[in-house]
Amino acid sequence: MLILTLGEGDFWATPSNAGPLASFCADLLRSRSLAGCLASLPEEPAARRRLFTFLRSLQRAGGGQTVIALPGDRVTPDSLRACEVGQVDHVVILQGTDDPADAIASVLRFRDTHPVPQLGIHVWVDAGLPGSIHRTAAAWTRAFGAGIAVELAPAVLASIADARTTATSSGGDRTTRELAGPAPASVACEWLRSTVTIHPSGTVVPCPHHAPNGHPPITSAPATLVAAVATFPQTLASDATCRGCARRMRFTIPDWMKSRHVAPRTGGASPLAAEERFVDHVEGRLDDVELAMRATLIEAFIERARSVATAP
């Protein structure tokens, strides 16, 4: 299970969201079904700090991979450096229709100053770029060889942007209209099977294609949230966005994200301030930790994650 968040919102800092989200993650940690968390990088520095704190807390409670999604046109050496300092495991560059040259140059400059980066860098090329997918992917692979994994994005990035725009401009009419389609059928969604997707507004959506309208907010108890996620398959076939999820075997998170094993960071002093360091640091698999210790770690995680909401 991977938790995915979209957009650049600061919903981590909202007490009504941070609490249930922490409890939900803790439930997944207890059941050892959490593989990690993917989130977008906020622009605002304080929001970034809160996000990194949450991710580190999750990571050190044994929550697996932490991943930052970064649109190609917003890749800069500074944004990559922020992720490195924030001790995120991976950055995924969402390469859309924009020319990759600037993003490639930014990554090269970052690599120049970080010859032994702790940060894994991946590129997701938008599968919806008609006619130029190969050239865009080739530009990245020629610049970095095997040093950066270039993959087709598991979802069509342009569609995600369109869905957001449509939902914003129509005030929710789109979802309502689509839900009035054919009767539901029993289809499974490959994305949903592996990922809980949380929109920065605090609503849970079946997959990144979805606008948040009409779906349950996260401001509920973890058990309710799990139940809400479980109801999605019943409505997937009635939603035009979801028609086809079942047949897209690639429409799932990549294997490297599924691994719960996190490689220990090596070398040098931690770039974090002393107060940011955790005594509950776990390196490796949560499965290797004794049950009592695991419970302690998870409780520490909840406390820390909830404190994010009230942090300055």
Added chain:
Amino acid sequence: MRTSQRTFRLDPSKYPVVVPHVSWSEGTLFFGGIALRELSPAEWAFLQRCDGTRALRELVTTASDARTIATVAPWLVWWDAPVVRTLVVPGGATRLVFSPGPEDAWLGMGGRLFMESPTHATTVITCFGLMARTVEPLAFATPNDLAAIARDEIALVAQVAGVAHELWELPARELRHSEDGRAGAPSSVDWMKSMLREVIDEAVARAAPNEIFVPFAGDASSDAGVLLDVVLGMYVDGLFDAAELHIFESTPVANGHRPIDEFLGRFERSYVELRDYFVPVTPWIGRKGSALEVFRSRVDHASRDAWLESAKLNGVLSDPVAGSGTTTRELHAERFWAARLAGAA
């Protein structure tokens, strides 16, 4: 290395399009992952102007242009008319074409797709995954490379033909049979058929087509065989309402009649009767040939030639007098079978 030349036509009246397989990086032209030759930025800029909207006579204005076009000609596809790229969004379609792989529908009925797309809103659906097979393994070495270029090929051909396309990416035959039983590779054909039936049912309900096309299949375990089996089952069960079911060739008749005879043998004493017919596509055969050249990661030169030869033989079969060469005009045709439930009026 299999980057052999395809065509080398410097016809001033033709419209060249650079194939999406070539890219340029720091002074070198690449075909997939293979470095072809040195190419200056100016030459690459010229090559990028070859988008099918201008004829060669408009493109070439200097001796340098002529040299460039001559050296990169093998990686151009030539069209007989200005290319109008139309991004058709899948939706309501009067014609649904189910293709096992990206190229199959264009091999079997590419001429008809070009000819009738202006009058028949068409969606070509590629049902199975793109990662398992290529004729250019050195140029496209990884599944990601293959998936990317196959999508580019489909997008270009569909845009030029003015049809919509969808990719379902169900596991192709090569991916279904997992020797090591790795997770995520379903080994059951039954599972595949049930999934396919569900998504076809959904696609038909969404588009409400008048016509449905599937490939004939000599091998029942092939992707085409699985697809045909599912669609025929749904047809017999009456799930297509008023839609007509047509079957297109998926093996060129030039390669021999035996596969077709064996295929037709399956329908003896069946609930489904087949009536074969031919569609003349002579004016469109050039465009079909060009479309097949776009699928360079999937279709080799020999296959393309076999299909074009098959169109000639179909022309003879469709009109023995005109097609036999006794007239000055050579006929090209594509072969289809229309399905009908036994005993139906």
